[in-house]
Amino acid sequence: MDPEKPMARDAVERARASFDGFPNHWQIASRVIERLAADERVIGLYLSGSFAKGKPDRWSDIDFYVVVPDGAADDLIGSHEQLISEVGRVATKFPATHLGDPRQIIVFYRAIEPIHIDYQYRELGQLKARPQDSNVTILLDRTGELERWREACGREATPSGPTPEKLQYLEDRFWAWCWYTHAKIERGELWVAREAVEFLRNEVLLPLAHRDGQIFEGNRRLESKLPSDTQALLEATIPEGHSASRYSQALHRTMEVYLQLFRLIPLRHRAEVHLVDRAYFRAKMSGYEKSNPT
Numbered sequence: 001m002d003p004e005k006p007m008a009r010d011a012v013e014r015a016r017a018s019f020d021g022f023p024n025h026w027q028i029a030s031r032v033i034e035r036l037a038a039d040e041r042v043i044g045l046y047l048s049g050s051f052a053k054g055k056p057d058r059w060s061d062i063d064f065y066v067v068v069p070d071g072a073a074d075d076l077i078g079s080h081e082q083l084i085s086e087v088g089r090v091a092t093k094f095p096a097t098h099l100g101d102p103r104q105i106i107v108f109y110r111a112i113e114p115i116h117i118d119y120q121y122r123e124l125g126q127l128k129a130r131p132q133d134s135n136v137t138i139l140l141d142r143t144g145e146l147e148r149w150r151e152a153c154g155r156e157a158t159p160s161g162p163t164p165e166k167l168q169y170l171e172d173r174f175w176a177w178c179w180y181t182h183a184k185i186e187r188g189e190l191w192v193a194r195e196a197v198e199f200l201r202n203e204v205l206l207p208l209a210h211r212d213g214q215i216f217e218g219n220r221r222l223e224s225k226l227p228s229d230t231q232a233l234l235e236a237t238i239p240e241g242h243s244a245s246r247y248s249q250a251l252h253r254t255m256e257v258y259l260q261l262f263r264l265i266p267l268r269h270r271a272e273v274h275l276v277d278r279a280y281f282r283a284k285m286s287g288y289e290k291s292n293p294t
Helices: 006-019 023-038 073-079 081-087 145-155 164-187 190-209 228-235 244-264 278-285
Strands: 044-048 062-068 090-096 101-109 115-123 137-141
Touching: 006 023, 006 044, 006 137, 023 044, 023 062, 023 081, 023 115, 023 137, 044 145, 062 073, 073 081, 073 101, 073 115, 081 090, 081 101, 137 145, 164 190, 164 244, 164 278, 190 228, 190 244, 228 244, 244 278
Parallel strands: 062 115
Antiparallel strands: 044 062, 044 137, 090 101, 101 115
């Protein structure tokens, strides 16, 4: 691979403006781009995340998507071991198997502060049009496929809050999950109870808290995405201590917040949802806070 190839130089120049004011990130990123773009087996390369959106800070990671022909990703990942090490001094490196994505290689390079690079390998057939990808920065596009894909992303409708199917999915499960959590508290399995309360907030309340036009990203950027009153509701479900009574209080607040958020869903989305016998579950869990003082 020759980093001096014109296509590699052009790819570097397309990215330069995204890293203005971040020389340490740029030093590493420019080396990544020139090497990936010089590899003729790479048919596309684009930048996503904070640097593509123009909202990076010193803590931002750098998300590179490496697009390859169908069936070629695993071989290319293996052959890029040396390329990754040539970019800079590696502090640590591992595949994102904890995220269920072995084709995402996470690398931290040594610098004044660690520079986090995500090498995300995607085969061409895996590219699906999503509205959140309409503003990625295309650095290399040998076939024109990436530009057509990005245009398709721009035509995708923005999310309109939880769908009726999603609401039914949550309604069917939420009250059973609350009972499961209640049982763990009663048994004294407090660490499991803590995990269960977090699960209810992350997997049920957060999807309900998002509104039309907001892309669900879990807990990411909630401080800027959700109004302060909604954030206050979520904050109320955080346990105030590691005891049965504190977890029980958090669970009861979680149930109340669920009901509040559900009522805020537009009627057109929730009208067809078949409600579980909520009163039955709430009655079976009532009074537990009083019987378990701190």
